Amino acid sequence: MEHASEFVTMASFAVGSVVRRCGRLAGGAARLSTSARALGGDGMPAIIERHGKREVIGYGYNGQPNYIDRVDYPIPAVRFKEETPQIKALREKEKGDWKNLTKEEVQELYRATFCRTFAEIQAPTGEWKLALGGTLIACSLAIWVYIWMKLFVYDKMPATITDPQRVEAQVQRMIDLRMNPVQGVASNWDYEKGQWKN
């Protein structure tokens, strides 16, 4: 169990560092407390609940002014970061020819509006290891409970199915009556020789 959580943290370190950065920077400038439950991974949302001074840019996936990284609804309702004078200047520059923007400026504009890139959203988290490990642990606990039940709760099996003489008589009757002669008990008996087949 400890190793599983180690692997999870190691595997999601890259995503986690980006997500932690996203959570910290978004809430830093505002006075209000933005609760950033950022979990990362495909399908699990990174939600910032109150939008403060961040610009509303659309309807969002449910009409609320929230930010969320979703692969199936990629355009959030609010920008990710609040507006700074640098970003404002870049937005003006963005209205011109995009070839004039440097790579860093493009990335800065992107990160001002979005928390993570698609690659970061869809990066594997290793959560499956935790899930599989937990499931197997639960299964093993169930088996331990069964062992305890068998030792301390259940009665012994009745003689009708444990006594070797009775079992032999029952099997003999099955062979005589030719029960399940094609694929079952009697199919393994050789009637000419009077013995079990191979």
Next chain:
Amino acid sequence: MSLAKPQMRNLLQAAIKKNLAITAGVTTAAVAAYYFLVKAPRKQKYAEFYKNYDAEAEFERMRKLGLFQACSKDD
């Protein structure tokens, strides 16, 4: 230097087509496996059993062993 341009449109249709192809393949494989590994041998075994099966002889054998409640052991 830069990545290849990702697919921008018709993502759902492409995904659906791929899923349908995989479904067709897997179900065909499953049915074929069941047919050849389960159904055909079972049919063969039944055919072999009933080829030379004499029901009357079997009945007489069981009757003489005294296994029936409605028919007596003696002739």
